Amino acid sequence: MKRFSGGSPTREGLLQTRRDSPQRRFHDEVHRSSGDSERVLDEIELQKDGGKQIILGQWAQRWFGRYHASARGYDDYKATGRGRLPKKGRKRSCPSRYKICFITTTVLLGLFLILSGSGALWVYKTVPEDGLSPPWYPSPLGGTVKSWEESYGKAAAMVQMMTLVEKVNVTTGTGWSQDLCVGNTAPANGVDFPALCLQDGPLGLRFADHSSAFPAGITIGATWNKDLMYRKFKAHGLEAKMKGVNILLGPSMGPLGRAPADGRAWEGFGPDPVLQAVAASQAIKGIQDAGVMATAKHLIANEQEHFRQSFEWGLPNALSSNLDDRTLHELYLWPFAESVRAGVASVMCSYQQVNNSYACGNSKLMNGILKDELGFQGFVQSDWLAQRSGVASALAGLDMTMPGDGLLWTDGKSLWGPRLTEAALNGSLPMERLNDMATRVVAAWYQLKQDNQTQWPAPPPKGKGGPNFSSFTDDKIGLIHPGSDDKTEAEVNQFVDVRGKGNAHGLLAKQIAIEGTVLVKNEDGILPLSKNGDSKKPDTANKYMVGIFGEDAGPGDGPNACPDRSCNQGTLGSGWGSGAVEFPYLITPLKALQSTFDTETVEITSLLSNDIPVEASSSLLHDQDLCIVFINSDAGEGFEAWNGIRGDRNDLYAQKGGDKLVKRVARACGKGQSNTIVVVHAVGPVVLEEWIDLPGVKAVILANLPGEESGHALADVLFGRVDASGRLPYTVGKSLSDYGPGGQILYYPNGVVPQQDFSERLYIDYRHFDKEKITPRYEFGFGLSYTTFEISNLTLAEKKRKSALPAPRPDIGATPPSYSTEIPDPSTALFPRGFRKLKSRIYPYIASTSDIKRGKYPYPKGYHEKQAPSPAGGAEGGNPDLYTPHLTASVSLKNTGSRKGKQVVQLYVSFPDGVVDTSTGDQIDFPVQQLRGFEKVELEAGESRNVKLELSRKDLSYWSRGLGNWVMPTDGKFTISVGASSRDLSVKAEW
Secondary structure (H helix, E strand, O other): OOOOOOOOOOOOOOOHHHOOOHHHHHHHHHHOOOOOOOOOOOHHHHHHOOOEEEEEOHHHHHHHHHHHHHOOOOOOOOOOOOOOOOOOOOOOOOOOHHHHHHHHHHHHHHHHHHHHOOHHHEEEEEOOOOOOOOOOEOOOOOOOOHHHHHHHHHHHHHHHHOOHHHHHHHHEEOOOOOOOOOEEEOOEHHHOEOOOEEEEOOOEOOOOOOOOEOOOHHHHHHHOOHHHHHHHHHHHHHHHHHOOOOEEEOOEOOOOOOOOOOOOHHHOOOOOHHHHHHHHHHHHHHHHHOOOEEEEEEEOOOOOOOOOOOOOOOOOOOOEEEOOHHHHHHHHOHHHHHHHHOOOOEEEEOOOEEOOOEHHHOHHHHHHHHHHHOOOOOEEEEOOOOOOOOHHHHHOOOOEEOOOOOOOOOOOOOOOOHHHHHHHHOOOOOHHHHHHHHHHHHHHHHHOOOOOOOOOOOOOOOOOOOOOOOOOOOOOEEEOOOOOOOOOEEEOOOOOOOOOOOOHHHHHHHHHHHHOOEEEEEHHHOOOOOOOOOOOOOOOOOOEEEEEEOHHHOOOOOOOOOHHHOOOOOOOOOOEOOOOOOOOOOOOHHHHHHHHOOOOOEEEEEEOOOOOOHHHHHHHHHOOOEEEEEEEEOOEOOOOOEOOEOOOOOOOOOOOOHHHHHHHHHHHHHHHOOEEEEEEEEOOOOOOOOOOOOOOEEEEEEEEOOHHHHHHHHHHHHOOOOOOOOOOOOOEOOOHHHHOHHHOOOOOOOOOOOEEEOOOOOOOOHHHHHHOOOOOOEOOOOOOOOOOEEEEEEEEEEOOOOOOOOOOOOOOOOOOOOOOOOOOOHHHHEOOOOOOOOOOOOOOOEOOHHHOOOOOOOOOOOOOOEOOOOOOOOOOOOOHHHHOEEEEEEEEEEEOOOOOEEEEEEEEEEOOOOOEEOOOOEEOOOOOOEEEEEEEEEEOOOOEEEEEEEEEOHHHOEEEOOOOEEEOOOOOOOEEEEEOEOOEOOEEEEO
8 A cells, every 4th residue: 555655754863962871772773763774672673584574463462452441541531640539639640559569560571572583473464565654854844824924923033032941941841830831932032932731622721610511522523513612612712812822722623533432522522524524624713713824633534542652551662653645635634724825823733653653753744744735834843742843843844842741741851941052052953943833833823812911911920911820739829830849829710601691602502412412213203302292192191201211311419520521420411531621510411301291281201220120120110101211322542441441332232231221212112112212422433233222212312522511502493482493413323333344443453553554545434335336324414303394406607627637836925034043052051140040841942052062963864855836735735726616506495394594505526437547557546425415494384495515626626646745637527416315315316
């Protein structure tokens, strides 16, 4: 399989001054980023094996199988740093003796086995000849786009006056828990550039009080509502701004959702690149219209939690996601391109490797694709501890390291900080690169107008700005540097309520949850319900009996019972991990239903458990006129584990015996004569096959992850106060195997560097189902309404004729800043006299000028070979001609039902048959159809409206690996299909 070109240096080390140190050798041999010629632990040992890659075999599978099933391998080790204690003094806890022993034993055992070459224990596999990422240097300068020109001009004036250590401060985090936010930079006091606060995440503000717990990304995707997407993230951005957050770590568009069991796919908007891209673009516009820098994350192909991070699973290296150039561009990069086109201020590179080069050290990915081809003007930040090298990552395009620590949490040994200062002073890191790094950060700050001190007051001691909350304690008074040995305390939590007047953001959260609720089954029109019960009940003398069953209907131990929401108990409103937040409140389904049904005519019985005692069956089930069952399925980030689930789900079934509960209730409700409604809260697709066709199951609602207003939103849909207008942002298959080989998690390591080949290429989710002619239970885009709609009269209007290639790449719109490249006097970088150093805090200063020695730095292969600009580039998001409209599709949409409702008009493109890439001779295969546009429209009963959808050149093109450009087929005919889902396309036309 041809992998995309991406570059990482031949030697991902620390700095010239430390080349002969034991630490340097350790970094080189164990922690180095797998680059142009490096793959696993020790290159020398691999050479002894005749170029073979050592792969773990049956021993590892058995060992990891036990570990995976019990989730006790690390004593629930959390790879931690990003966890949070629930009470006073919250900080990252150190591993216990058991954890230390476990980790040490695992690593030593692994090294022993590698070196011993134990025959029967190993399976050998030849390293793929084209499996590594080639280089792309030098890193393109920012400031080439007209819309950023003013900000870059201001930034250049400021950076010009910065000292070397101030530039390092701007680009290096201070270390985990050294300040109040999850990520913090130090200020450049000489030019009045403030410390920056970076805070999770895509759902809401992690670790913050009096802020909203919005519905998750997957629920927002299920709304298919562009306006709600924007409004949610505008509110989110305003909350961040009012809390003093400069950089919001969201939205998430990676993982895209290749595997339905992926632990973090719920943070994004669904496994289709266009749906994901539209939502991401709207999110970025919303956040940045509030004046906060948005972060597009995680770049790229970060599609599972297992083995995503070095040492998190006892392996010294992270997994490598291996994919070809076309797959990268047409699937996983598409949302990032739209994010850059929307002007995103920051992009976060991911933990894992891409084509055997760590994403945060991959020069082709960051320099060649992101900064050159996509014209990205902001700064690239690492995920927390995703940086695996020093100078090499800077050369490869990384601009900011987070949280600033080195290879381990709170070790105080940053790969940048003083090492970056040394690298600049000894000539290893060109001053031009460091200047560009600092300029990109400062330009983004100006671009979002954060220099306006009326809106953004200076932090103490110069003002009262900066973060007004602490990520590490809930107390009003707390440590200002909680991760250090400094005991200074201050008012760290001011408890500023940022949820809008009259809880306006709560009302917005409710609307999103309503429109993100998907009705997939409604036999006999059982929904909407009547608050008075069923008027058709023969025995009107007695109350209408409603039974509510399942732990998911109730509060459990409260929504914040577990750190980072890392357990499944009570009703499920969010997945877990750094993308989760503290719930200010959570309206349960039971509470909302109790307050909606008329208690004069309806009697409610509830059992908030998934286990119904046998002896209670008759009293609980047989007397019910209606049963409502709540089940769920949870997952999250890999640093937490719950009940054998280490991030990624182990399967797609309902958890905690949910399927058994549904069958028990559906068969016994009203002695088998009454109706059952099933509500599913989940992080993604759930297999429903055990009970979906039972006669008693009349209605099914997939409510996704609804956030704080869960119960209220559900009640509004159940009782028909609003239309059921959610549509599936993913395919619901009949089994996990339905999603194909590409839809599976790699649960067991297949090498010291686990290899995950994206050999399915473009065929994930509905594309795979279509290609293999697999009938899903419910298709992508599907959802029922309480009214009916008709789509008709498709017409196509050509706006521009077909042509194979976009216009030539335009010249740059602005000139990047230029600076003196003179290396400063090393004495200017020394610790100031009498300076107090805090434990584990990262500083930019050096201890002695004697450490600065010039030498021949081993620059990566290809570093001195300047690359040609991509013909697909030229502006933010790529060549501007890619976004030129070529075709407008118009359809008539009519509400043919008896009530107001909303329909999602979806447009899919099928490419011509027999397309051949003339640059390579390759026969180009295409998915049966691909989503390329959508609009959500509300109509009154009987109302009609004309709906228009535009198709751009990019929408009608494929990525040519031979030309490195987008190519539009000019022979043959495109088929344009419009309908209500990927398998309900009622009108078609050819172009």
